Amino acid sequence: MQKIVIWGAASGLGAAMVAHFVEQGLDVTAVARNPSRNPMLDTVSTLTCDATDKGQVEAAVDCIAEDAWVISSMGSFQSDNPVDYIGHRYLIDALQAKGVKRFLLVTSLGCGDSWQYLSDRAKQVFGNSVREKSLAESWLQTSTLDFTILRPGGLKDGEANQRGVLSKHGEIHGSIHRAEVARLVHELLLSQESVGQIYQCVES
Template sequence: MNIVAIWGAGSGLGAVLVEHFHKMGFKVIAIVRNPDKNPRLKELGIETLVCDATEETQVKDVVEKLPLETQVISSMGSYRAAVPVDYIGHRYLIDALVERGLSRFLLVTSLGCSETWRYMSERSKAGFGAAVREKTLAEAWLQTSNLNYTIVRPGGLKDGVATGTGELSQHTEVHGLITRGEVARLIQNLLDTDESISQTFQCVDTSLTY
């Protein structure tokens, strides 16, 4: 059975990823700071590990519990948190995966990271710029590791199921929305192919409107 560990499984995209991969027959391991935020984990019988990813020791302890064949996905984020997890949490996680010998890692960040910063509006930079900069640092740390990584930068996230109309792109300016269910579908497709290793993708759904 394929095993996937999902960091940030308590809410948002992480919670949707849990539902998607469980439905697709994967053994899912959910990593959350507070399991009470997502009662579906208990309802579905999902193995759940508690971790504050801003604490390096906790991250190492959790990674030690993961089988070596585990595919790891992280959608961790913290908007305006006192201690943002976006960079430091992912730095601890990447280092722990390398040390443990797990190799396959997919990181979810956002449009606006790294070279796409110049495409962000001034309003977006003012509202979300700090988080995007943290995520950009996480991308750089990952890209200079020896992990078999893939980076996914979704557009604006909306609640909703997979539409089948999301589009992956690289090295071009894109703007738009996408449902969390569709991001989950695209992530599974990327994990299924070695061609996505060491690659960064953007994803939006042009059929959706603001």
């Protein structure tokens, strides 16, 4: 059974991915700073980790099987202690040192070369978080991991609806259900062609 390790699993998109992969019958390990925030984590293996603490990240990664698929949607919008860059830097470095290869990073529209398509208002509200996530993308792209990067549009609650569309290039805008992002994450992990690629996703 494929092992899945999900960082940022206590809430938001991470919680939606836990629900998806549990439903698919895979072997899920959830990593979160405060696992008690998500009651579903009582049904899976959990690791408690503050990703801004390098030692905690290394200790958590040491518990991960080398053949696991690792996913992270960690974020800290408007937090005094942002995890978006430094947490992912610690995680990427620890995965490399451990020999774990497959890693999918979920960031957001506006990261990297899609920054130019963000509105001035979005840059004002989300700009710092997007810049942190862009740094994480750059760190990952220069790693030795078999990575995939996914940049979803605005996230909303609701069921997966098969309307999510993956694209690689150009300007896109829109929103997408968290459960649909989880479905697309699974699709990308199953495809060897997604290794080394960056995708955007919104719903049609």
